Amino acid sequence: MSEYIQRERLATTFTSLCEISSPSRREGNIAKHLKNVFAELGADLILEDNSSKETGSECGNLIIRFNSNHDDLEGVFFACHMDTVEPGDDVQVDRTGDIFTSRGDTILGSDDKSGIAAIIEMLTLIKEQQIKHGLIEIILTTCEEVGLLGAKNLDYKQLHTTYGYALDSSSIDTVIYGAPAANKFSIEITGAAAHAGLNPEKGISAIQVAAKAINETKLGRLDEESTANLGIIHGGVATNIVPEQVIIKGEVRSHSAEKLSIYTTEIENVFKKTVEEWCNPSPENTIRPQLNITTKAEYPALRLSLDSAVIERVRKAGEKTGKNLQFLTAGGGSDANIFNGYGLPTAIVATGMQNVHTTDEQLDLNHLVSLTELIYVIAIG
Known part of the structure; x- marks a missing residue:
């Protein structure tokens, strides 16, 4: 069916989306644009939820519904996020042949506007050809790039479909059926300030305490299912002051809930032991360092059975379109x-975007056409 896809129309749609600025929490303009687009396509429902109260975005998430015109076809949703990373203002798209890039001083925005463009073209084809389809819902979230905040605050009771596809990954012809859960943590170590030149013995360097704990912490690839990272360290106020405080922020990820808990606890215990056993260089200094650790679950694991309905549907669509789909974690x-995590089985479908989150980001129009073809067949069952 790729012969029905209007490549240049799809290219124009993608370019226009990329050139609407929408960094996280500033998705208002693209949300307004998309409301108009889906209204012109005859959407039966265009709903903006109240998630902005929690996310701080200019707008809420969008839920768009196209009612079934054939009762025997099962409904499905497609999801993308409207926000981009920085630098994402005033994007200007360059096209060389079939390759889209930015002018070089911003990201392109194919993450995730490639998915949105494919959805618009898919729905346009269904309308033009008057194709029979089941219920189709489109979920467009805000603030994905700053902690999945839109999805965390989506008004889920508005959804009628029970499974679907998030169009949001690099590569092409790839379906992701597994992804790890993550815990994020903040570790605050408090020592004691002192003049670093006159009486350093009266102080406790929070940075030194932290360094000892970090040196004994397992980081990087922990096993085939798990990773850990300390990504932010902030402490000290001046070179002539023994640093009183340091804050460390990091994460643990694992496909196994049990391992996630174990590795998170291990990191906590290393820091607790380091603080408890700390010996000040000067015996006269009896001040003890203090520790405060805050841990929170960032997101649950994604684990779909390869014989689940959501995977079977995309597998069959791949076969119908002659694609050699890869199923990966x-x-x-x-x-x-x-x-x-809300009970809606969701597979991730790659959109073809490359070098995302950089000013070297690019997208091949041929990949965008291939994605559109795949989701079209998924949508019409």
């Missing part, structure tokens, strides 16, 4: 993790 978290 991944190491990142996305809105799909959150949807699955």
